Each structure stands twice: as structure tokens, then as C-alpha cells.
Amino acid sequence: MKSLDELAKIRKEAKNKIDIRDSKGKVRIVVGMATCGISAGARPVLLTLINEVNKRGLKDVVVSQTGCIGVCRLEPIVEVYKSGENKVTYVEMTPEKAKKIILEHIVNGNVIDEYTIGAVQ
Amino acid sequence: MDFYRSHVLVCGGTGCTSSGSETLIDTFNEEIKKHELEHEVKIVKTGCFGLCEVGPIVIVYPEGAFYAHIKKENVATIVEEHLLKGRIVDNLLYEDAKDDDRVRSLDEVDFYKKQKRVALRNCGVIDPENIVEYIGYDGYKALGKVLTTMSREDVIDEIKKSGLRGRGGGGFPTGIKWGFAYKATGDEKYVVCNADEGDPGAFMDRSVLEGDPHSVLEAMAIAGYAIGARQGYIYVRAEYPIAVKRLEIAIEQARKYELLGDDIFGTGFSFDVEIRLGAGAFVCGEETALLNSIEGKRGMPRPRPPFPANEGLWGKPTLLNNVETYANIVPIILNGSDWFSSIGTEKSKGTKVFALGGKINNTGLVEIPMGTTLKEIIYEIGGGIPNEKAFKAVQTGGPSGGCIPAKNLDTPIDYDNLIALGSMMGSGGMIVMDEDNCMVDIARFFLDFTVDESCGKCPPCRIGTKRMLQILDKITSGKGELEDINRLEELAKNIKESALCGLGQTAPNPVLSTLRHFKNEYIAHVVDKTCPAGVCKELLAYHIDENLCKKCGICAKKCPADCIDGVKGKEVFKIDRDKCVKCGACMEACPFNAISKK
Numbered sequence: 001m002k003s004l005d006e007l008a009k010i011r012k013e014a015k016n017k018i019d020i021r022d023s024k025g026k027v028r029i030v031v032g033m034a035t036c037g038i039s040a041g042a043r044p045v046l047l048t049l050i051n052e053v054n055k056r057g058l059k060d061v062v063v064s065q066t067g068c069i070g071v072c073r074l075e076p077i078v079e080v081y082k083s084g085e086n087k088v089t090y091v092e093m094t095p096e097k098a099k100k101i102i103l104e105h106i107v108n109g110n111v112i113d114e115y116t117i118g119a120v121q
Numbered sequence: 122m123d124f125y126r127s128h129v130l131v132c133g134g135t136g137c138t139s140s141g142s143e144t145l146i147d148t149f150n151e152e153i154k155k156h157e158l159e160h161e162v163k164i165v166k167t168g169c170f171g172l173c174e175v176g177p178i179v180i181v182y183p184e185g186a187f188y189a190h191i192k193k194e195n196v197a198t199i200v201e202e203h204l205l206k207g208r209i210v211d212n213l214l215y216e217d218a219k220d221d222d223r224v225r226s227l228d229e230v231d232f233y234k235k236q237k238r239v240a241l242r243n244c245g246v247i248d249p250e251n252i253v254e255y256i257g258y259d260g261y262k263a264l265g266k267v268l269t270t271m272s273r274e275d276v277i278d279e280i281k282k283s284g285l286r287g288r289g290g291g292g293f294p295t296g297i298k299w300g301f302a303y304k305a306t307g308d309e310k311y312v313v314c315n316a317d318e319g320d321p322g323a324f325m326d327r328s329v330l331e332g333d334p335h336s337v338l339e340a341m342a343i344a345g346y347a348i349g350a351r352q353g354y355i356y357v358r359a360e361y362p363i364a365v366k367r368l369e370i371a372i373e374q375a376r377k378y379e380l381l382g383d384d385i386f387g388t389g390f391s392f393d394v395e396i397r398l399g400a401g402a403f404v405c406g407e408e409t410a411l412l413n414s415i416e417g418k419r420g421m422p423r424p425r426p427p428f429p430a431n432e433g434l435w436g437k438p439t440l441l442n443n444v445e446t447y448a449n450i451v452p453i454i455l456n457g458s459d460w461f462s463s464i465g466t467e468k469s470k471g472t473k474v475f476a477l478g479g480k481i482n483n484t485g486l487v488e489i490p491m492g493t494t495l496k497e498i499i500y501e502i503g504g505g506i507p508n509e510k511a512f513k514a515v516q517t518g519g520p521s522g523g524c525i526p527a528k529n530l531d532t533p534i535d536y537d538n539l540i541a542l543g544s545m546m547g548s549g550g551m552i553v554m555d556e557d558n559c560m561v562d563i564a565r566f567f568l569d570f571t572v573d574e575s576c577g578k579c580p581p582c583r584i585g586t587k588r589m590l591q592i593l594d595k596i597t598s599g600k601g602e603l604e605d606i607n608r609l610e611e612l613a614k615n616i617k618e619s620a621l622c623g624l625g626q627t628a629p630n631p632v633l634s635t636l637r638h639f640k641n642e643y644i645a646h647v648v649d650k651t652c653p654a655g656v657c658k659e660l661l662a663y664h665i666d667e668n669l670c671k672k673c674g675i676c677a678k679k680c681p682a683d684c685i686d687g688v689k690g691k692e693v694f695k696i697d698r699d700k701c702v703k704c705g706a707c708m709e710a711c712p713f714n715a716i717s718k719k
């Protein structure tokens with residue numbers, strides 16, 4: 001190692017990759033991945049979310065998955081938990097919608113109402 | 122894609138490895154491949170998480186799900202349910218020893234709630250065989266800071282101000298020791314890490330080396346800069362193969378990244394580290410013996426002064442510290458001495474790692490702020506005594522320490538309080554004893570260890586401890602006299618004062634401390650010829666309780682000495698004490714718990 005900058009660069013890249021081992025105080029995006037979720041297309045949604053979070057280097061966001069959420073007909077379902085705010089449930093997700101959620105909701109802080117469970121039901 | 126959505130941490134510490142975590146990793150890799158998850162899920166082999174009792178341990182992030190007692194057969198379930206479908210596998214989660222609620226993540230486990238991880242900060246968190254992960258957790262940042270922004274005096278001052286004291290046993294202030302080595306004159310100096318860890322029951326140094334080897338290398342390089350040395354040695358016992366292997370990998374990677382070697386960070390500072398293997402003799406942990414051993418001589422202590430700081434390896438100034446001491450250096454440099462000294466007590470700063478063992482529910486490694494009470498460790502972190510037995514004592518400091526009785530459980534743990542109770546911090550073994558432990562027998566156990574390990578150089582230790590052991594043998598076999606207790610005490614005091622090295626000087630401690638707190642047990646052995654805890658075989662007598670005996674005759678069938686008599690269904694059974702060989706078979710066999718030993 002010839003300089004501190006070199007070390008800082010390695011650290012930054014490494015931090016990004018190991019960040020998910022510390023989920024305290026972070027925004028959690030949870031994707032329903034039970035059988036019906038997967039068959040409705042939850043996997044591409046999950047992968048898109050992860051990709052977007054990674055691409056934008058969003059440090060305080062973790063994407064994780066969960067089992068049956070209970071409303072199979074509206075799958076794929078994505079839930080966003082921010083501390084101090086109510087949980088937001090997005091339904092009938094697609095990779096395109098997922099991208100928008102990262103930009104609008106996670107980065108800019110605006111819930112996309114028309115994708116939420118309230119708008120659909 | 123090199124970014125993984127899920128990390129599966131599998132413990133690769135010695136405890137979990139011996140219960141099969143290597144095959145778990147292989148199976149995980151197979152299963153993950155089978156489900157085409159290899160670009161999404163990363164398997165990480167870490168060091169010890171601390172709760173070895175429930176190993177092998179697997180933790181899945183980002184959920185932080187804490188799986189315990191994982192077998193090969195469970196792997197497919199975890200992959201299919203958790204990793205593929207996102208359903209945490211409830212019945213594989215760790216069950217807290219106290220209540221039956223399944224604990225879902227590490228933060229919820231009682232075992233970790235009162236702990237504060239400084240020395241163990243990366244153990245069980247990073248992959249110890251991957252320097253990039255260490256760097257990701259701010260690794261080598263402290264070395265960079267020291268080399269580019271601090272003078273050698275600044276570094277030593279910072280360590281002095283932190284109040285850090287040696288974790289290898291004696292508790293000597295680390296900064297002052299660094300100052301001595303810095304002031305010593307010599308064109309060549311050395312930095313040595315003592316990883317001998319000979320105390321029975323202690324394994325914190327092994328865990329640091331296995332789980333976070335770079336933290337020790339980085340600290341040694343910082344020490345090298347501070348005192349003006351360019352070569353370091355780690356003396357580690359050959360019985361620690363995993364630790365040795367991970368150290369080798371770490372040294373190689375650090376050299377590759379030029380964090381060891383010449384001209385580190387382009388500052389002109391050069392430092393390298395080599396490993397020296399020890400054969401595992403307890404006395405080789407003593408600093409002068411250790412230095413002799415590194416030089417290739419017999420590992421025998423020599424008188425001090427001269428201290429190693431002035432005349433160490435090959436007669437050159439040498440700084441010698443313990444593994445855990447080094448593991449505290451990087452956090453002190455990064456967070457500042459004020460942060461460090463805000464943890465702990467007036468005269469003992471920071472945290473201490475203990476290896477909790479014996480009659481306790483959660484055996485394993487715990488790191489607590491100094492000043493935590495013994496009671497908090499045993500009951501809140503350790504989960505209390507199993508089988509509803511009564512607590513009797515806790516042994517700290519290994520063969521150099523002593524036993525602390527129940528009435529002192531509220532004592533905050535620090536160097537000085539433990540010494541005041543007739544024990545000591547030592548390297549951090551902590552063995553809990555319950556009503557079934559005989560304190561005379563415990564003292565005998567540690568003395569037996571000392572007699573075996575004494576190097577024989579000086580007569581007080583070579584002859585004196587042997588004599589003490591003979592007296593203890595006499596007492597535990599029921600042939601002791603009252604006068605023996607006084608003889609023991611006198612011998613103990615003389616050996617303490619006249620032995621050449623720390624081994625002999627502290628060897629009498631287990632005897633003195635049990636005499637101090639449990640004299641009644643010694644007296645019961647010599648006067649009443651009984652062992653109150655029912656341990657010392659020669660003093661035991663098996664006895665059938667007439668009121669509990671159901672006259673079933675099972676015991677008589679089991680007795681190899683044919684000394685139980687009775688008439689099945691009609692007459693209470695009786696043991697003929699003269700013929701009984703005290704094998705205990707009858708007691709184990711009786712379905713009605715009618716047989717006891719006293």
C-alpha cells in the first residue's frame with residue numbers, strides 16, 4: 001500500500017459489500033418470496049431492487065425477503081420499513097415499478113401512492 | 122454480479138469446526154449451486170461467535186437470523202426456505218437458555234446484551250482469511266493514521282492515556298511498557314506477541330487469532346513504529362493449528378497488500394512479522410522463558426531485571442504483549458484514548474474477554490466492560506447454573522488465581538478487586554462451580570497442573586509445590602491431620618516469596634484462596650473424614666435411604682462387588698460398606714433416587 005487513498009478506496013468498495021451484515025437503523029425493503037410470490041415474478045423484482053441499491057451505493061438500505069404476506073392475488077408484494085414511519089406495502093410489482101420505488105420513495109422520500117395496496121383495493 | 126443480497130456466516134472457530142462446520146460449508150456451497158444462487162448468496166467462514174455451546178452456528182444476513190446446532194441435514198432446509206423463499210426456519214433458530222421463545226437474531230440473545238465487543242469486535246463478523254473484509258471494517262486505517270499523522274511519542278502517549286493494562290495476566294500498564302521499550306537504546310529492537318495461552322480453560326487468544334488475525338498484525342506494526350522496531354514475532358502454540366493457518370494467510374495477504382514489508386504507506390517505515398511455534402509448555406508463556414524459546418533455547422525463565430524492554434531477544438530491547446492486549450490497540454487509535462478510558466473502572470479501563478466454563482448454561486467467550494459484576498456474568502450472560510444446583514464458587518485466573526465464593530458475587534470485576542479477593546484476572550479463564558464441586562479437590566487439580574508444568578529450575582517451585590500436592594493428596598484420601606492445614610499454609614507462603622518466576626510465585630494461590638474461603642471443607646476432610654461435596658472417593662460412603670427404597674433389587678443386580686443385600690419386594694436393601702468399591706453403579710441404577718453418597 002503506497003498511500004492512504006489506496007486504502008480508502010479498497011475500504012469503500014469492501015464496505016459496500018459487507019454492509020448487509022449490519023442492519024441497525026436502516027431502511028428495510030422486504031420482498032414476499034413465498035411460492036406464489038415467486039411464481040408471480042418476485043425474483044426479478046428482488047434482483048432489480050438489489051441492483052438499484054447497489055448501483056446507487058445506498059448505504060442505509062437493506063433488501064431482504066420474507067415468506068407469505070397473505071394476499072396472494074396481489075403478488076409480487078414489496079414492503080418498505082423506515083424507522084419512525086408507517087410501513088408501506090406495494091403490490092403487483094414489476095422490475096420497472098421497483099426501480100421507480102428506489103428512486104422516488106427511498107432516495108427522494110415520496111411514497112408512490114398508486115402502487116400501494118390502498119390504491120389497488 | 123459481485124454484490125450479494127444475502128450473507129451466510131458459518132462459524133469456523135475451533136469449537137464449531139470440531140462439531141462439523143467445515144462440512145456445513147461444503148454442503149452450503151453444493152446446495153447454493155443447485156439452486157443457482159451462487160451469484161446472490163455469499164458463504165463466509167468466520168471466527169468464533171462466542172456461544173460455542175450451541176455450535177455449529179450459522180447466521181444469515183440481512184435478517185440476522187441466528188441458527189444453532191446446525192447439522193448437515195439442515196442445510197438444504199435453510200437454503201430452500203430462508204435463502205430461496207425468505208422464510209426464516211423457526212425450529213432451527215437458537216433457543217435462549219432461559220425462556221422458550223425462539224430468538225430470531227443476535228441482538229435479541231441475552232448472552233450478547235450485556236457484552237461490549239472491543240477486542241472481539243470482528244470475531245464472527247468478518248472472514249478472517251480475507252484481508253479486504255478486515256479493511257472494510259476500518260482495518261489498517263489506524264496504522265495509516267499513526268504513520269502519517271502521529272509521532273512515536275504521540276502514539277505512546279495515546280496508549281498511556283487510554284489506561285490499557287496488559288491482558289496476559291499481570292495487568293502492567295501497556296503504555297508505560299511501550300515507553301520503556303521506546304527509551305531503551307539499541308540499533309535493533311523487536312516486537313513480540315505472546316500467544317502461548319497455557320491457562321487451562323482459556324481460549325480467548327486463540328479466538329482472536331482465528332477470528333481476526335489482522336487486528337494483531339496491525340497492532341504489532343503500530344507498536345513497531347512506536348518503539349522503533351522493524352521485526353515482530355508471534356509465539357503461538359502448535360496445538361492451535363487453525364490459528365496458525367489463519368495467521369499465515371493473514372501475514373501473506375498483508376505482505377501482498379504491502380501493509381507489512383518495506384516502506385509502508387510510502388512513509389519509509391518497514392515492519393514484518395514471523396510466526397514461531399511453541400510446543401505448548403505452560404512455563405513458556407512466562408516472558409523470559411518465551412524469549413529463550415524463540416531464540417531456540419530451552420524455555421526456562423531467568424531472573425528479572427533486566428527486563429525484556431531493555432534486554433530481550435538476542436539481548437536487544439524487546440516489547441512483549443499478549444494477543445488480547447494488541448487486539449485493543451487499533452480501537453484506541455481510531456476512537457481515541459478518551460473513548461477507551463470511558464469504559465471500565467477507575468483503575469481498570471476497557472473490556473476483558475473471559476472464557477466461561479464449568480457449571481454454567483452458556484459456556485463460551487464473553488467480553489464485558491471492566492466493572493461488570495461476577496453475578497451479571499454468571500446469571501445474566503451465562504444463564505445461571507444448570508440443573509437447579511446451588512452456586513458455590515467461581516475460579517478465575519487459572520493456576521495463578523483462586524476461587525471466589527458466593528458472598529462476593531456482587532464484586533465488580535477489575536484487576537484490583539480480584540486480587541483483593543485472593544484471586545486474580547489472569548488471562549481470563551472463568552470456571553463456575555456448584556455444590557457438587559469439592560474445593561479441596563479443585564485446589565489439588567490446579568496444583569497437580571503446576572507440579573507437572575514446573576520447569577524445575579528453582580527448588581521452592583520444584584520441591585515445594587510437589588510437597589504441597591502430597592499433603593493435598595493425603596487430605597483428599599482421608600489421611601490428613603489438622604496440622605497438615607497449617608503446613609500447607611506455611612509452605613504456600615514460603616513458595617510465593619522465594620520462587621524465581623511467576624509460575625512458582627502464584628502456584629500456591631488456588632490453595633490459599635480455598636483455605637481462605639472454604640476452610641470448613643478442609644476441616645471436614647481431616648476431622649470428620651468426609652467430603653461434603655461428595656467428590657473425594659476415598660471419603661465417600663454409599664447409602665440407601667430406607668424411606669425411599671422401593672425394594673426393587675435393581676441395585677443389587679448392578680453391583681459388581683456383590684455387596685448389596687435385601688429381599689426383593691419384602692426388605693429394604695442395604696450396602697455392606699466394607700466390601701463396597703465405590704464405583705457408583707448402584708446410584709446410577711436406582712430408578713427411585715434412593716441411593717446417595719456422603
Ligand SMILES: Cc1cc2nc3c(=O)[nH]c(=O)nc-3n(C[C@H](O)[C@H](O)[C@H](O)COP(=O)(O)O)c2cc1C
Binds near residue numbers: 320
Ligand atoms: C507461568 C506463566 C505463564 C504465562 N502465560 C502467559 C500466556 O500464556 N500468555 C500471555 O500473554 N502471558 C502469559 N504470561 C504473562 C507473560 O509473562 C507476560 O507478562 C505477558 O505476556 C505480557 O503481556 P501483557 O502486558 O500484554 O499482558 C505468563 C506468565 C507466567 C508467569
Ligand code: SF4
Binds near residue numbers: 404578621624626
Ligand atoms: S518458579 Fe517454577 S517454573 Fe519458575 S523458574 Fe522456578 S521452577 Fe521454573
Ligand code: SF4
Binds near residue numbers: 671
Ligand atoms: S434400586 Fe433403589 S429402590 Fe431398588 S432396591 Fe436398590 S435402592 Fe431400593
Ligand code: SF4
Binds near residue numbers: 684700708
Ligand atoms: S458403589 Fe458400586 S460397589 Fe458400592 S454398593 Fe454401589 S454398586 Fe456396589
Ligand code: FES
Binds near residue numbers: 037068
Ligand atoms: S404465498 Fe404469496 S401472499 Fe401468501
Ligand code: FES
Binds near residue numbers: 133136138168170176
Ligand atoms: S467456535 Fe463457533 S461459536 Fe465459538
